[in-house]
Amino acid sequence: MARILISPFTFLFLGILGLISFPAEAAIKKYQFDIQVKNVSRLCHAKPIVTVNGRFPGPTIYVTEGDRVLVNVTNHAQYNMSIHWHGLKQYRNGWADGPAYITQCPIQTGGSYTYDFNVTGQRGTLWWHAHILWLRATVYGALVIMPKQGTPFPFPQPNEEFEILFGEWWHADVEEVVKRGTNMGLPPNMSDAHTINGKPGPLFPCSEKHTFAMEVELGKTYLLRIINSALNDELFFAIAGHSMTVVEVDAVYTKPFTTQAILIAPGQTTNVLVQANQIPSRYFMATRPFIDVPLAIDSKMATAILQYKGIPNTVLPTLPQLPASNDTQFALNYSKKLKSLNSQKHPANVPLKVDRNLFYTIGFGKNSCPTCVNGTKFLASLNNISFAMPQTAILQAHYFNIKGVYRTDFPDKPPTPFNYTGAPLTANLRTATGTRVSNIAFNSTVELVLQDTNLLTVESHPFHLHGYNFFVVGTGIGNFDPAKDPAKYNLVDPVERNTVGVPTGGWTAIRFRADNPGVWFMHCHLELHTGWGLKTAFVVEDGTGPNQSVLPPPKDLPPC
The missing domain is CATH 2.60.40.420 (Cupredoxins -  blue copper proteins)
Structure with a gap:
């Protein structure tokens, strides 16, 4: 999903003119998540999967730093369910964190629970996913936290942004796959494909309709919010003909650096800027696993398309050069480039003394x-x-x-x-x-x-x-x-x-x-x-101050 961005300075200017009113206090954002089973087709196979609101991937939650968020989750599926808001700190409020049997008992079939939390001191790209069994194979989505109004990004303002979520796809019911593996004492069968925004791309059979395409305009800059939602694979990602500038990981700004490919592990997020500065055409975006030990994994490439406006779909896209699947040196070098911005507005408060x-x-x-x-x-x-x-x-x-x-x-x-x-x-x-x-x-x-x-x-x-x-x-x-x-x-x-x-x-x-x-x-x-x-x-442990202890549990906390 793409969104056109208005500069925070424009917001401020319009506010001064009285054309936009700023809320006096934090907004309350309410969402409804209905956990339901829906028949979904991918790679010539249709199967029932557990979804949120019938969508795969699930809906993106958009909030602003300082908001209070209420997400009512109603479970219509045959499996117990819990949702984790990956990367949100949930200060004193583990009741909203979500991992089953760690901070809550799961929401049973037919039950409901409202996750009630504040977004404090964080902005950037995070995500949410099921945190029970292997259900996050299909139950996941993006969580985008915008800076407070009037607060600019510490990098050039993009014209538009897209969420890019990587995932894995099994032809069979993933819970049955896991159950069979467990009963045999063996790892479950590996996934049958990787996906970009739920779609494997045209390099797989029967997938013409199952390709994510991102339309861009020459001369504009785009922010990609990239999330690795895959269950078991670290992934390389690249865009043919285009470099990327990394500006954030896990909702924390970084020192910008330019790269031809990124490495992103399951659970991680990476924001990159991409300039549409190449010859207008169609270009593949591609991802495939990084694995530097001899293990059996699905090594096939998932693709999406970056398409310049006005270019017909008949133009054959070009493929990017991804690092070799076992390129350990690229992985190590890439990780070394990641550093905190550590500016006056965004300091890196590293503990220097260890207790x-x-x-x-x-x-x-x-x-x-x-x-x-x-x-x-x-x-x-x-x-x-x-x-x-x-x-x-x-x-x-x-x-x-x-x-x-x-x-x-x-x-x-x-x-x-x-x-x-x-x-x-x-x-x-x-x-x-x-x-x-x-x-x-x-x-x-x-x-x-x-x-x-x-x-x-x-x-x-x-x-x-x-x-x-x-x-x-x-x-x-x-x-x-x-x-x-x-x-x-x-x-x-x-x-x-x-x-x-x-x-x-x-x-x-x-x-x-x-x-x-x-x-x-x-x-x-x-x-x-x-x-x-x-x-x-x-x-x-709790601290001694008035705001240093765990909050009381909500009344609708699911029973065990």
């Missing part, structure tokens, strides 16, 4: 499963603990002091140090299963190092922290060296985001201030790994 140091290892293993094909099933772990989902939401247990739901003894470091990225290991290192979380003191500063390991296989992992942004102060290949690597940290203008990639066979260090009380999920945003247990949560 709590955490070191989490990422590992895979196999557990006994007598009913599975090979007698084993896969699991994934942090610090050798594979997270087990509770039957009562952890936030409810925390708020009402319900015993026996979770334990607060998640270890700050792995119980058994080893050569994390050396020769491939097959041992489980005594992997345990449990609902174990970490208690964090209010307003303390935290450094967390996420270390990939070679337990069964190395692999890159995009980790998402709910309730917070964090600064990515360091990253590297191999084992993290606590004596040497911190000296190389960027503590001046590190990129700030809510989802970060841990490189294959490497590590990433993040820092944040724990100033948002409540229960906040942290997990790999590859749905396969999350389902295997690659997740945990932080219980951030």
Whole structure:
């Protein structure tokens, strides 16, 4: 969907003339989400999918910084449902965060729940998605937060903007695919296609009607709000003949830089400026996975079309040059270019003193499963603990002091140090299963190092922290060296985001201030790994001030 933008200065000028009235207080934006099953056709196959308001992808939510947002979700589908507002900090208000059994019990079939939250101190591109089972395969959409009126972008004002959402498509019911894989103790079948705005593009059979096209005019500048909604794949993206200027990631402005391609992990967002300055024609936009280990994935390219106004559809588009699927060097170099704007209006408030140091290892293993094909099933772990989902939401247990739901003894470091990225290991290192979380003191500063390991296989992992942004102060290949690597940290203008990639066979260090009380999920945003247990949560204690404790739960909070 495209929108024509009016300069914030124009808004201000019209306001002075009295032609536009500015609200005296924050607006209340209301949305209705009806979760329903609809028959949708893609790639010669029609199937019933779970949708929001019958749309795939779902509707875009447009708000302005400072707004209060109410989204009433009514569940008409056969599956329980919860919605996560990915990247919104939800200060003191975990009840609106959405991950099932972490901050709420799901909305049952026939039930309703109103997500009521404020958009405070954030603007940019975020998104929303189902946060239960694999239902975000079809239940997702963009969340666009405009700056307050009169506040300009810190980059050239675009003439128009588009949301670009990447996704995955399965011919079969994705929940049945997952169930079959789980029962066999194997990974589920990979997706049959990737999509751009729900459409795979003309390189797939029977897809002539299933291609997203973006019309541009020569000489104009366009803002693309790009979201990776795919379940399991990091993706490259490029536009034939056109460069892109990156200006924002995860709703945080960045130092602008120009690139021929971007890399975006599941859960991440990237805003780019594109100038329509080429010979008027039709140009393919394309995306395909980045994978630098020998795993079976859907590597086919999804395409959309950038089409100059007045050019007929009979003109054959040209394809862009995407990095090779295993181009690790491009991925590392691209990540290094991402830096916070760190201007006077948009400072990077990096914690310089650390109160709590955490070191989490990422590992895979196999557990006994007598009913599975090979007698084993896969699991994934942090610090050798594979997270087990509770039957009562952890936030409810925390708020009402319900015993026996979770334990607060998640270890700050792995119980058994080893050569994390050396020769491939097959041992489980005594992997345990449990609902174990970490208690964090209010307003303390935290450094967390996420270390990939070679337990069964190395692999890159995009980790998402709910309730917070964090600064990515360091990253590297191999084992993290606590004596040497911190000296190389960027503590001046590190990129700030809510989802970060841990490189294959490497590590990433993040820092944040724990100033948002409540229960906040942290997990790999590859749905396969999350389902295997690659997740945990932080219980951030209340502060002593009047506005430093978790708000009371809403009356319509779904029961367990």
